[in-house]
Amino acid sequence: MSKGVKKVVLAYSGGLDTSVIVRWLIETYKCEVVCFAADLGQKEELTGLKEKAINTGASKIYIEDLREEFARDFVFPALRANAIYEGTYLLGTSLARPLIAKKQIEIAKLEGADAVSHGATGKGNDQVRFELTYYALNPSIKIIAAWKDDNWKFDSRESMIDYAKKYKIPVPLTKAKPYSSDRNLLHISHEGGILEDPWAEAPEDIFVLTKSPEASPDKPTYVEIEFKKGNPVAVNGKKMSPAKLMDYMNNIAGANGIGRMDMVENRFVGMKSRGVYETPGGTVLWAAHRAVESITMDREVMFMRDSLTPKYAQLAYNGFWYSPEMKTLQTYIDATQENVTGTARMKLYKGNCVVAGRKSPYSLYSESFATFEKDQVYNQKDAIGFIKLNGLRLIIQNILKK
Numbered sequence: 001m002s003k004g005v006k007k008v009v010l011a012y013s014g015g016l017d018t019s020v021i022v023r024w025l026i027e028t029y030k031c032e033v034v035c036f037a038a039d040l041g042q043k044e045e046l047t048g049l050k051e052k053a054i055n056t057g058a059s060k061i062y063i064e065d066l067r068e069e070f071a072r073d074f075v076f077p078a079l080r081a082n083a084i085y086e087g088t089y090l091l092g093t094s095l096a097r098p099l100i101a102k103k104q105i106e107i108a109k110l111e112g113a114d115a116v117s118h119g120a121t122g123k124g125n126d127q128v129r130f131e132l133t134y135y136a137l138n139p140s141i142k143i144i145a146a147w148k149d150d151n152w153k154f155d156s157r158e159s160m161i162d163y164a165k166k167y168k169i170p171v172p173l174t175k176a177k178p179y180s181s182d183r184n185l186l187h188i189s190h191e192g193g194i195l196e197d198p199w200a201e202a203p204e205d206i207f208v209l210t211k212s213p214e215a216s217p218d219k220p221t222y223v224e225i226e227f228k229k230g231n232p233v234a235v236n237g238k239k240m241s242p243a244k245l246m247d248y249m250n251n252i253a254g255a256n257g258i259g260r261m262d263m264v265e266n267r268f269v270g271m272k273s274r275g276v277y278e279t280p281g282g283t284v285l286w287a288a289h290r291a292v293e294s295i296t297m298d299r300e301v302m303f304m305r306d307s308l309t310p311k312y313a314q315l316a317y318n319g320f321w322y323s324p325e326m327k328t329l330q331t332y333i334d335a336t337q338e339n340v341t342g343t344a345r346m347k348l349y350k351g352n353c354v355v356a357g358r359k360s361p362y363s364l365y366s367e368s369f370a371t372f373e374k375d376q377v378y379n380q381k382d383a384i385g386f387i388k389l390n391g392l393r394l395i396i397q398n399i400l401k402k
Contacts, residue, residue, distance in 0.1 A: 005142060006258055007113040009030045009104050011130065014049045014063065014124075015180065016171040017119035017285055020160045021146045022056040024165055025117060027119040028151045029144070035061040036107050038100045040070050040187030041247065056169055062107055071242030074187050075282070080230035080340075081333045082306075083313040088263045090279045090286065091316050097126055098321035101133035108141060115142035122148045125268050129319035136322035138291030157192070183208070184247045187259075187279040195274055198264050202276045208276040209250060213351030214256035220349035221256055222356065225249075225288040227344070230337030234286055249281030256348040268318045284353050288344035289354040296339045296401055297362045305336045 008025055012018045012035035025033050037055040039046055042111050046063065053061040068142055104116050111210040116134060120126035127145060134141055146152050154160045157180075162290040164171045182189045204212060232245055240248060253259055259280030264272050293302065307328060315326045342360025346353060366377075 005029045005031045005115045006112060007034065008117050008144060009034050009036055009111060009113045010117045011100050011104055011110045012037050012053060014052055014156060017162055019056060019121050019169045019171055020163055021117065022053065022058050023169065024146060026057045033058045034111055034113060036063060036104055037063045038103060039063060039067060040096050042068050042183045045183060057191060064103060066067050066099060066103065066190060067243035068241060069175050070096065071185055074099055074164050076231050076242060078316060079285060080289060080337050081312045082309050083316060085313040085317045086265055087260055089265060089277065090187065090282045091313065092184060092277065092279055093182055094129065094187050094317045095186065096184050097129035098133045098208065101130045102137060104280060105134060105137045115144055117144040117146065123269060125317065128268055154183045165235065185243060186282050187277050190276040195276055198274045202262060206276065207278060210254045210260050210280050211257050216257035216350050220347050221252060222345060222347055223252055224343055224345045225285065227289060227292045228341050229328055229338040230289065231308040249284055253280035253348060255286045257351040258348055258353050280362055284346055287353050288346050290343040291344040291358040292360060295339050295358055295365045296342060297336065301336050305333065308380065314338045
């Protein structure tokens with residue numbers, strides 16, 4: 001599939017895999033390599049990336065600031081759906097890959113490139129997310145997936161580290177700490193190497209975005225998050241853009257030890273894997289969003305939406321972001337968010353994120369209905385018939401048994 005390649009656009013992070021792949025592509029296919037790095041909130045990880053790519057052999061590198069697009073068009077739609085994979089994972093990497101692949105296809109068109117490439121392994125989920133997006137947006141583009149290529153000669157990260165040393169390519173991994181990390185505005189993930197034993201506790205020195213709960217402040221931090229149609233728009237009364245709001249929340253939540261998560265998940269390709277994630281701001285935003293929904297969403301609408309949330313998370317996790325079913329599902333999800341406008345007050349304390357209050361101009365909550373005190377709007381005797389009708393099938397079942 002990759003024969004006769006003249007120019008390749010490589011999704012480039014500057015990490016071990018993609019650093020090696022730049023040189024490998026040039027040696028193997030005698031082609032021009034154009035690197036593309038997406039700024040999704042990695043911060044210091046982007047430092048020196050241009051020089052590194054060029055020194056490794058790339059003819060050019062695009063570094064594009066996609067933080068606002070990532071937050072607005074990928075993270076916030078998932079937030080509106082309350083999407084959580086297998087009850088734990090907030091999809092930080094899953095949501096980033098379709099955007100990177102989308103921009104890669106755009107650059108390939110701009111550059112007149114005939115192929116795209118990525119550094120995802122043949123065992124993981126990212127290969128699927130990248131390649132399904134390529135197919136959805138440009139089915140005719142050639143794909144060079146290095147780890148699955150017949151010419152790929154590396155069988156481990158250690159062999160790649162040796163290759164990098166041979167060509168004097170600086171890489172952030174060492175044989176002593178051979179785990180990989182992937183960071184963006186929503187989270188940072190840690191996988192592989194010393195984390196592959198699911199019984200072993202993750203060492204404290206891997207954490208980047210979060211303090212340990214033990215080291216976090218001894219007094220709680222209160223924060224008020226304002227939502228409009230399901231999207232967070234302001235914190236403590238200050239309006240912010242999507243990316244700035246997420247960055248702000250990461251700092252507050254991370255300082256309070258919130259957002260650490262250690263899970264064994266089911267990869268799309270069929271195996272289980274262990275991942276350690278830090279999602280500080282996202283953890284608070286998801287909880288706050290749910291709090292505002294609790295007073296603004298109709299019960300049956302919420303029940304139906306919640307029944308679809310696992311499917312939404314699965315589609316995002318498995319790489320079907322640009323599928324027709326995801327487009328249809330997102331349309332329904334967004335319709336449920338029409339009145340999800342209001343404010344949640346959150347209490348952050350030593351790894352805990354607790355709802356301390358919620359309010360909305362569209363609130364369906366009525367104290368006059370819910371009160372245990374005397375009221376003028378609800379006749380408690382009405383519940384007698386309500387319960388009898390709902391229990392009718394149980395009564396009939398019991399009678400027939402006798």
